[in-house]
Amino acid sequence: MWPDRPKPSNVENKNDKNEPKRSERPKRSFNFYWIYGIIILVILSIQLFQYNGSTTPLNVADFWPMLDAGDVEKVEIVNDQVVKVTIKQDALGKEPHKSKVTSSPIAGPNLVGPHYVFNIGNSNKQKDKLVEELDKHGVHYSYTYPDNWGREILNWVLFFGAMILIWVFVMRRLGGGGGPGGQIFNIGKSRAQVFEGGKSTNVTFNDVAGLAEAKEELQEIVDFLKTPKKYTDLGAKIPKGALLVGPPGTGKTLLAKAIAGEANVPFFSLSGSDFVEMFVGVGASRVRDLFKQAKEKAPSIIFIDEIDAIGRARGRSVSMGANDERENTLNQLLTEMDGFGTNSGVILIGATNRADVLDRALMRAGRFDRQIFVDMPDLNEREQILRVHLKPLKMDINVDVDFLARQTPGFSGADLANICNEAALIAARKQKHQVDKQDFLDAVDRVIGGLEKKNKIITADEKKAIAYHEAGHATVSWLVEHASPLVKVTIVPRGRSLGAAWYLPEERHLTTTEQMLDEICAALGGRAAEDVMYGKISTGALSDLEKVTKQAYAMVSMYGLNDKVGNVSYYDSSGQSEYTFGKPYSERTAQTIDEEVSKLIETQYQRAKRILTENKDKLTALAKQLLIKEVIFKEDLEKIFGERTFKISPQATSNGQKAEVPSPAPVEPSTEEQA
DSSP: OOTTSOOOHHHHHHHHHHSOOTTTSOOOOOOTHHHHHHHHHHHHHHHHHHOOOOOEEOOHHHHHHHHHHTOEEEEEEETTTEEEEEEOGGGTTSTTHHHHSOOBTTTBOOOSSOOEEEEOTTOHHHHHHHHHHHHHHTOEEEEEOOOOHHHHHHHHHHHHHHHHHHHHHHHHHHHHOOSTTTTSTTTTSOOOEEEOTTOOOSOOGGGSOSOHHHHHHHHHHHHHHHOTHHHHTTTOOOOSEEEEEOOTTSSHHHHHHHHHHHOOSOEEEEEGGGGOOSSTTHHHHHHHHHHHHHHHTOSEEEEEESTHHHHBOTTOOSSTTOOTHHHHHHHHHHHHHHSSSOOTTEEEEEEESOGGGBOHHHHSTTTSOEEEEOOOOOHHHHHHHHHHHHTTSOBOTTOOHHHHHHTOTTOOHHHHHHHHHHHHHHHHHTTOSSBOHHHHHHHHHHHHHOSBOTTOOOOHHHHHHHHHHHHHHHHHHHHSSSSOOEEEEEOSOBTTBSOEEEEOOOOOSOOOHHHHHHHHHHHTHHHHHHHHHHSOOOGGGHHHHHHHHHHHHHHHHTSOOOTTTOSOOOOOTTSGGGGOSSOSSOHHHHHHHHHHHHHHHHHHHHHHHHHHHHTHHHHHHHHHHHHHHSEEEHHHHHHHHOSOOSOOOGGGSBTTBOOOSOOSSOBOOOOGGGO
């Protein structure tokens, strides 16, 4: 049920036509910000080329010996404060000038000068002394008063230019979305992923195994977008929305991917949580922006996964006094879908597994015209899904896909994909070159029961009690008529269970009272076996009691299967009872329900004890064999109890093969750790 199968050739050719050729791809436009970089580089280059050497700071006291030695060629007095000294060329090669005069690594040795610089300050006395000594030694000197306005202006221009570049860079980062702090100024914009212009999910309806009815409904929407004239000529209008409803893992998102791959229109994909933000008004703003983009590119499709994140019924918040930002987002969504201004050419597809909590205004016709229920796959659909996921595996030729499909009732497409992957991992762990039948059956055990814990420390008395507990389940389920056929019993710990009984239930849609009572009796067989054999009970029946309690309350208060309570159901399909503190019945009725549930469970418990007491020798033999082998199968029970006299539905068989392997059916674990 997942896109593991290669795409048909006709689909590949279709997508290839949409993709632009390499030679036709648009060239990257010139970035205007490169001009700023070029200008700064030119200015720095001019400054470097105008640089004609470096000057060494000099102490005034060190200048007089140089002057007396005759090494000074000329002196330049700048602004009556700074003195620049140029040394004669023949004197540069001797000390102290050889070690003091530095050379720039860029411009090279400073041969032109000036070589030294010192400051005489504002003192007229120092300046007069300097001039007197220069005249005395016959050294040429000059006064300069340079105008620094140009340099100052250039420095300010460079400063402001750098600040502008930094500001532009920061604003682009904040508005563009990368890194922390991204999208601050675009927080009200839609975050939808858009598929258009040859961009596709590469998934088609051919990649979706099963779900024939759902694919037919959605294929009609895609066909309407491709050839609208066929429908408009008859006066038909395009559906405004379709809601995919079903349990997790059944392929709702996969169907949306197939629509994106099939339809040659812009496809906007996002999750319901993308509208949720801590800022007020952001969700509604994103809804407006999303539909604005979709209308500009109409006809188009918007897919919102987990739409219950924003579509929950108004006025039924889980927390009292919660912020109504989610309701504002929902109101905006309702207006955009079918408000005063209609959206022509925009189709909304939603997906959720909690349709019962959605607002009624969202579910009405005109917004979601179609509600497509994506249910758990049946036997034939499971076989199709398995063939999709088994195709990339290197399998043994003896693997029967039909047998695996019959061994996995109640599994979703995601569960089947997980089993195929686990089987391949188990085969690789065992150094096999092919994935065989046993690997798949071990994968079923791994997915349902958890990891096998062979080294778990269990005392001999505990192991014996677990063996009788599981043998009790097996015995009662074998001897009552409507219990699911037993496949395997084990006392090997898996996950949090210390033991388990594995069944292969029938794929039925209706359950009678007798069938439910037999299931409760079989579930209580473990605790009844402890009571019969030891005269005392343990905490190992925790999961059994939880299961039978829920089932008994459902029989009495939901399905109307109790004579005293009558044909009354207190089940609320709208989900509103989740947010109310009261009960839809009186205290007297509540007491009656509790009494009838207790009576029902105790009656079946006594029935299980009676069955085990009458077959105590067979129970003991089965428990002893379980202690020896740790795992026993259907044929082991047949040797002890004989052939099962009750009629078994053909769905529970495996095309002539013995059901001698674990099945992913409901498990009756001995959860001693959970107590």
